[in-house]
Amino acid sequence: MALLLLGTFYLATVGAGYLVELLFGVAGLIPPQRSAAVVSEGISWNYTTWLNLVFLLLAATLVVRFLRTGAATCSA
Known part of the structure; x- marks a missing residue:
């Protein structure tokens, strides 16, 4: 049953893509030539990098606290 749903959704997605x-x-909405310029950027240390690092440390701290309290071994 799951494979039938997967196949149906896949075919519907492919069909919708071709229809569009x-x-x-x-x-006539497809441009005849492409004028997009691809600019490659290197790695940069901006505010999002620092926020990612802060929240990574916070997540690691919460995981360690969760494991030390023994909550992972509790059974209902």
């Missing part, structure tokens, strides 16, 4: 492509092509 065909509709955009017929309506």
Whole structure:
């Protein structure tokens, strides 16, 4: 039953993608040439990097506290 659902959803997704492509092509909404410039950036240390590190430390602290209290071995 799960494989039937997977196959149905997959076919519906693929069909919708092709339908959108065909509709955009017929309506002339696909540009004839691409003008996008791809800019490659290197690794940068900005505020999101520091926030990620702070919350990584917070998560590690909470996991350690959870394991030390023995909550992982409790059974209901």
